[in-house]
Amino acid sequence: MAVQIAPSILAADFARLADEAQAVADAADWLHVDVMDNHFVPNLTIGLPVVEALLKHTSLPLDCHLMIEDPERWAPKYAEAGAASVTIHAEAAHQPVRALRAIHSAGARAGLALNPVTPVEPFEDLLGEMDLLLLMTVEPGFGGQPFLDMVLPKLRRARRLVARHGGSIWLQVDGGVSGATIERCAEAGADFFVAGSAVYGGADPAAAVAGLREQAERASASAGWAAGAAGAAAGRDVDSGG
Ligand code: DX5
Ligand code: ZN
Secondary structure, three states, rough: OEEEEEEEEEHHHHHHHHHHHHHHOOOOOEEEEEEEEEEOOOOOOHHHHHHHHOOOOOOOEEEEEEEEEOOOEEEEEEHHOOEEEEEEOOOOOOOHHHHHHHHHHHHHHEEEEEEEOOOOHHHHHHHHHHEEEEOOOOOOOOOOOOOOOHHHHHHHHHHHHHHHHOOEEEEEOOOOOOOOHHHHHHHHHOOOEEHHHHHHOOOHHHHHHHHHHHHHHHHHOOOOOHHHHHHHHHOOOOOOOO
16 A cells, blocks of 8 residues: 555644644645543643644644543544544553444544554454554654664564455554654555654655655565565465565
8 A cells, every 4th residue: 555654743833733734734644643641641732622623724634643541432532523543552442342443433544553562463353443553663652752673573563464454454653753764664564654753853844754755665665565465456476575
């Protein structure tokens, strides 16, 4: 599937959100919105009222990443408000099937996020309930943290699980994604990239998005998993890359 780039507004100027969204409107595929409740993670950001306000000022689809407790209660409300994608954390969800189905019923794509040390294998049976699997490449809670290379083997394993499942689930990475790390992520199997400081930390956010996209496209084109997926899509008999 085509590379997706989602700038994270956590690194933007919260007092100028509409302008910050506009700055990447033509370059990005999504706007990533980090919702934190100071319980699931030790930080507090924005919630439903800000998402509702932002929706009136951007044409980009919102990718809401809920780092909150009780996602069963809150996630459907973000979908009802108009978020195009809503991701809940596996560690916070007591009834993940119920939460993912409620997001779908409210008209949004549904995502499941895993912290860096949460294994992916126990969630294989849940793949049929989701459109997106997010593998955190930092501990959630803050922007600007260093990328955790220890997640890369899990990313490779997740790509194989997703491929076995038909390949139509986005594999998202979030945390420390930059020009220095995005190619490793793409090679390992990611096709959906969230970047906060790498986009909003510089003078030209749109150019930063374009640069990240170019790197990700180049790296995934040469990756074994992508060649296998393309071959499978074309009906050819090729090695799936493992
Ligand atoms: C962290 C958030 C990320 C954050 C990434 O918990 O989920 O979306 O904005 O920021 P960078 O790209 O600066 O690591
Ligand atoms: Zn995030």
